[in-house]
Amino acid sequence: MATRGIFKEVKLPEQKCYENGLVFPMVLSPNTNNTSDLNVFEEAIKAEKPWLESHLKERGVILFRGFKLESPSDFNDVVEAFGFPELVYLGGRAPRTNVVGRVFTANESPPDETIPFHHEMSYMLNYPSKVFFFCDEEPESGGETPILLSPILYDKMKEKHPKFVAKLEQHGVTYGGVVGNEDNLSHGNGNSWKSIYMTNDKKVAEERAKKQGSRLEWMENGVKEITGPLPAIKVLHEESQKKSWFNNLTNSYLSRKKGIFFESTLGNGEGAPDDVMEDCLRIMEQECVVIPWKKGDVMLINNLMVMHARKPLIKPPRRVLAALCK
Structure with a gap:
């Protein structure tokens, strides 16, 4: 399992392992106790960005878990730390509201409805190459974001x-x-x-x-x-x-x-x-991976390689936010 700087790869029971040895998605947690300081996470992202991008290209999704992000502003700081240019949501069909900085609500359709698998804005010439999601409020039940290679x-x-x-x-x-x-x-x-x-x-x-x-x-x-x-x-x-x-x-x-x-x-x-x-x-449905959200999770998706969806929310609350990058 990969380890780099403060990042330690961990296993979850929901992951898939393919014949070529690819484990999907990649899940990174801190290998240090100094995770309460958001600056440590941000600086680690900046220092290890080439390594993280290489795994994003190979694995399709990186789920960051256990880094104790507490707010949408924390999430915005993490997105900024990666340094990817922002993609303006011009032409997008899903209802969204700006929360702070580059952070928007995810699709605001009724939470008890399924959102089918899709690449973000694949129906347009200009689409994001990367999509971030952040779990601000952990669902009691349901409301997962399935991902698919x-x-x-x-x-x-x-x-x-x-x-x-x-x-x-x-x-x-x-x-x-x-x-x-x-x-x-x-x-x-x-x-x-x-x-x-x-x-x-x-x-x-x-x-x-x-x-x-x-x-x-x-x-x-x-x-x-x-x-x-x-x-x-x-x-x-x-x-x-x-x-x-x-x-x-x-x-x-x-x-x-x-x-x-x-x-x-x-x-x-x-x-x-x-x-x-x-x-x-x-x-x-056969090939997707469904990992329940935990408070503070950040999911970085390679939008060219991975589709995502939304399962119906069974028991509120749930608040998942998003940021789109060129």
């Missing part, structure tokens, strides 16, 4: 549906959705076009949408967004040609079943067959 999903989908995956790689995905004039907090994609593009001016919204690879078609009750085609599969490492399942197809499939119009098609206009999407959802 997309290269594993890609390999299994290619094995089960090689022709469909070949089409995905050739044509990419086009995303389309109807967005309302007012925010709707009843579901996870509830931002209005005004919130998505941070303006009440339709012309400004059109300009900002264009920079995100989208075009807008105005309707009486809102606007239809059309984006793409965008790549549906990402090559993570040129040398190994390791690939990641980087698309929002299953999320759109589930939204459509709920009567929420967020349609995804292949770039050639073909739809994704229902049986393929159901198989994809089954693989996601």
Whole structure:
């Protein structure tokens, strides 16, 4: 198990170990008693940043546990210590509120609802490369944030549906959705076009949408967004040609079943067959890792490599905050 500076790798029963020896996710705890001082943690991050980044690239997720962060401000200081540029949430569909500095609420949809697996903002040209989560209030029960290695999903989908995956790689995905004039907090994609593009001016919204690879078609009750085609599969490492399942197809499939119009098609206009999407959802559930939150946990996710989701909250409270990085 890896040890560096004040960081000591530990094992949790929920982790997965793959044939190549990869343990997912990486979990780091302090190997010193001097953890009550947040500055010690921050300085260790700065000193060991290349080592931490190398493991993030290899493992996909690092969960920092036991470092005694007490507040959103503490979390903001930790995010700042990493020095990653901030990604402004322009174009994002999920309702969020700024808490402090670079820290926002995570998706504000009803906490008893599931949020399906997704790469953050994969339906846009500009998406974060890294996502931080922080557990400010530990759930009594439920409310976990499952994580999933997309290269594993890609390999299994290619094995089960090689022709469909070949089409995905050739044509990419086009995303389309109807967005309302007012925010709707009843579901996870509830931002209005005004919130998505941070303006009440339709012309400004059109300009900002264009920079995100989208075009807008105005309707009486809102606007239809059309984006793409965008790549549906990402090559993570040129040398190994390791690939990641980087698309929002299953999320759109589930939204459509709920009567929420967020349609995804292949770039050639073909739809994704229902049986393929159901198989994809089954693989996601089989391969994901679900670690219950503990107060003060910080989870750093490689957004190109790992999907995340949210399980329904069974017993409150729960407060998980987020920060997005370029």
